[in-house]
Amino acid sequence: MNIDQLKEKMDQAHYIYDDTLATVLSVALQLGRPLLVEGAAGVGKTEIAKVMAAALDRDLLRLQCYEGLDESKALYEWNYQKQLLAIQVNMGQKESDELTRSLFSDEYLLERPLLQSIRSDNPVVLLIDEIDKADEEFEAFLLELLSDMQVSIPEIGTIRAKSLPFVVLTSNRARPLSEALRRRCAYLYIQYPDLEKELAILRAKLPHVDDRLCVQVAQAVQMLRSSEAILKKPSIAETLDWAAALDALGIRDLTPDALLKTAGFVLKNSEDLAVLEQMQQSQEPEQEQHCGHCHPHGGLYD
Amino acid sequence: MTDPAVYLEKLAVFSRILRAEGLNIGPGQTEDAAKILTILGFQDREQVKTALRTVYAKSREEQLLFDKAFDGFFVTEEVLRKNAMQEAMRQSQIEQNRIDARQQLEELGLSEEQQYTYAAMPEEVRQKLRDFIKKYRDNNKRNPDLYAGFIHSVFAKTLLEQHIRMEDAAVGCQAHDPEMGLLYRDISQFQDSEIPKAISIIQTVSRRINGELTAKRKRNGHSGKLDFRRTIRKGLETGGSFYRLQYRKKRNRKKTLVILCDVSGSMVQFSEFALRFIQSLNQASESSRVFLFSEELFEADAFSLQNMDLFRSYVRDSGVYGKGTDLGNAIRTVLQRTPPVLNSATTLLILSDTKTVDQPGAAEAVLQAKRKAGKVLWLNPIPQSQWKHLKGPQLFASICPMLCCNTLNALAEACRQLTLS
Structure with missing residues (x-):
């Protein structure tokens, strides 16, 4: 699939992208490499896998990583209960060697997302989300799958991929990933969107929201992100939540009062909320000085 | 560039340049790059840049290095010609300046490197030096023994400062990145408005290091003692058979840290x-x-340091702020305390730029502290490239391990080493 075809598919999926993203996705697809996506929380890393699944018309398999994740949760597990039952039922009826062999067959194998993704008849999109949360052993364990698209199960042997999944790994950079893993992947770093892109996302995702409000929300979010004093920068998801909340409350104009009342949708800790209040207070005297007789405007929400 | 063999050769050269820039490039990446260029072609420069960046650069830091290398390597013929012309002009100007320097400053006996530094200086600085020579030329003739050394030392000092400035000018491209710039910029160059962002970066990086260390601690394995309770509980999942044995975790013993903090200006x-x-x-x-120390020593209490936002006012109130530095006195005072502050279980961490009065005395005190403490580690905010020009870092680095911490990134790396040791 070339870049133009991919762009067409992403347009059909109503996904807002820029040329860089389209090129990176196309390169990863054409080389058959897993794509490692890094960036701050909430910039749309996970969304890329969802959109690629929609664009390529494939199923999405998701493996959410966490501390302590091991192969039994990610790759496969033997169904112990069923094996124990089979032993008791078949004891005396089958030869012990035959019984042992039958216990390690597909019938007792519980497939987890990684195994599912390579045993699927049709190619899928495999999302390995927040790989930085998993332990380094798990990262090392992934190397065989990512480079050779195969996994080794001691009791069965090597399982090669029936179909090649498009693998997307995401990381919030909570810890550095190993060189070996990085080397096997195409790499994409996503930054917060600029005003135009954020506005385009708002318009695409919330078409029913008043355009003027969308502009005000996008401008306010850009301002908050550019402020050094705000520690947790608002994500795209928070921008969408905020615009949707304002719309649901029937607010058509982002006034200072509306901003402060709904700031909890976009700023998620008390320090940042306090900073916002200070910013508002410092702007108020200026506004009064400029036009004290009319409704306050300007600054963050104008 | 229509012949594939030509651009594949160029690609191999480009891979070598990236390796020299510090990127970990293997043959696989070059092969991928060649494949993707064969598909994409060279029509769109930005597209080629993005595609190659995807293949070659595997982190944000590497992306910045890649961009710099790409912009320097893949240039249009017009830009190439212009750059070559500018460089030729610059070189001929420098050569001319060197010839002038050799003639005008013959009596000083400058080395080749000093001549080159002089030739590359801005005209106003060279003019100042020439004026200085002119001013003292007569004195030098009258009493060469007295003035020759003086003139040479002034000259050498100016040339050294210029040399350091030229080295500093070649900062990494990461320092110019709006998002990560602070992580790679010299701490002494931070503006007041950038401090909240720097603090936020410190918190983020600390979280990352903590995560890394937690994972490392878990990897350190078990103590070798069986945990019966967890083994039995885990065995219930497999019908009572002890399929996997569970072991007690290894206890993590941490050291006591004694931090000597230079708070002089x-x-x-x-x-x-x-x-x-x-x-x-x-x-x-x-x-x-x-x-905390400057000319005197003051022990900070743990409660006051819990809120680091008040650190500066706390330092000001302590009475040691803004004075000169006497490291030797500070260490001797610590060593004299009873009960002893330093013992084999403590790590002494010195945060100082090595600028202190009585350097031999301070060196002697550091040696004494080294004998008492389990380990001594020095975090120095002066860029490592300048150490060779300064006596302090050379002297103290020969006594104890000294880590360069002029940027937040280097400081984070030093703290990671401290916790891993």
């Missing part, structure tokens, strides 16, 4: 950042004692 900023890092690393030490 220019060092306050660095000391604050370093303390923020150390305090936010929850595995840095079991307990720590912080001593």
Whole structure:
């Protein structure tokens, strides 16, 4: 699939992208490499896998990583209960060697997302989300799958991929990933969107929201992100939540009062909320000085 | 560039350049790059750049290095010609300046390197030096023994400063990145408006290091003792058979940290950042004692340092802020304390730029401290490239391990090493 075809598919999926993203996705697809996506929380890393699944018309398999994740949760597990039952039922009826062999067959194998993704008849999109949360052993364990698209199960042997999944790994950079893993992947770093892109996302995702409000929300979010004093920068998801909340409350104009009342949708800790209040207070005297007789405007929400 | 063999050769050269820039490039990446260029072609420069960046650069830091290398390597013929012309003009100008320097400053006997530095200086600085020579030329003729050394030392000092400035000008491209710039910029160049962002970066990086250390601790394995309770409980999942044995975790023993913090004028900023890092690393030490020093020593109490936002006012109130530095006195005072502050279970961490009065005395005191403490580590905010020009870092680095911490990134790396040791 070339870049133009991919762009067409992403347009059909109503996904807002820029040329860089389209090129990176196309390169990863054409080389058959897993794509490692890094960036701050909430910039749309996970969304890329969802959109690629929609664009390529494939199923999405998701493996959410966490501390302590091991192969039994990610790759496969033997169904112990069923094996124990089979032993008791078949004891005396089958030869012990035959019984042992039958216990390690597909019938007792519980497939987890990684195994599912390579045993699927049709190619899928495999999302390995927040790989930085998993332990380094798990990262090392992934190397065989990512480079050779195969996994080794001691009791069965090597399982090669029936179909090649498009693998997307995401990381919030909570810890550095190993060189070996990085080397096997195409790499994409996503930054917060600029005003135009954020506005385009708002318009695409919330078409029913008043355009003027969308502009005000996008401008306010850009301002908050550019402020050094705000520690947790608002994500795209928070921008969408905020615009949707304002719309649901029937607010058509982002006034200072509306901003402060709904700031909890976009700023998620008390320090940042306090900073916002200070910013508002410092702007108020200026506004009064400029036009004290009319409704306050300007600054963050104008 | 229509012949594939030509651009594949160029690609191999480009891979070598990236390796020289510090990127970990293997043959696989070059092969991927060649494949993708064969598909995409060279029509769209930005597209080629993005595609190659995807293949070659595997982190944000590497992307910035890649962009710099790409922009320098893949240039249009017009730009190439212009750059070559500018460089030729610059070189001929420098050569001319060198010839002038040889003629005008013959009596000083400058080395080749000094001549080159002089030739590359801005005209106004060279003019100042020429004026200086002119001013003292008669004195030099009258009493060469007295003035020759003086003139040479002034000259050498100016040339050294210029040399350092030229080295500093070649900062990494990462320092110019709006998002990560602070991580790679010299701490002494931070503006007041950038400090909240720097603090936020410290918190983020500390969280990352903590995560890394937690994972490392878990990897350290078990103590070798069986945990019966967990083994039996886990066995219930497999019908009562002890399929996997569970072991007790290894106890993590941490050291006691004694921090000697230079708070003399220019060092306050660095000391604050370093303390923020150390305090936010929850595995840095079991307990720590912080001593602030300039000409005198003052022990900071743990409660006051809990809120680092008040660190500066706390330092000002302590009475040691803004004075000169006497490291030797500070260490001797610590050593004289009873009960002893330093023992084999303590790590002494010195946060200082090595600028102190009585350097031999200070060196002697560091040696004494080294004998008492389990380990001594020095975090120095002066860029390592300047150490060879300064006596202090050379002297103290020969006594104890000294880590360069002129940027937040280097400081984070030093703190990581501290916690891993």
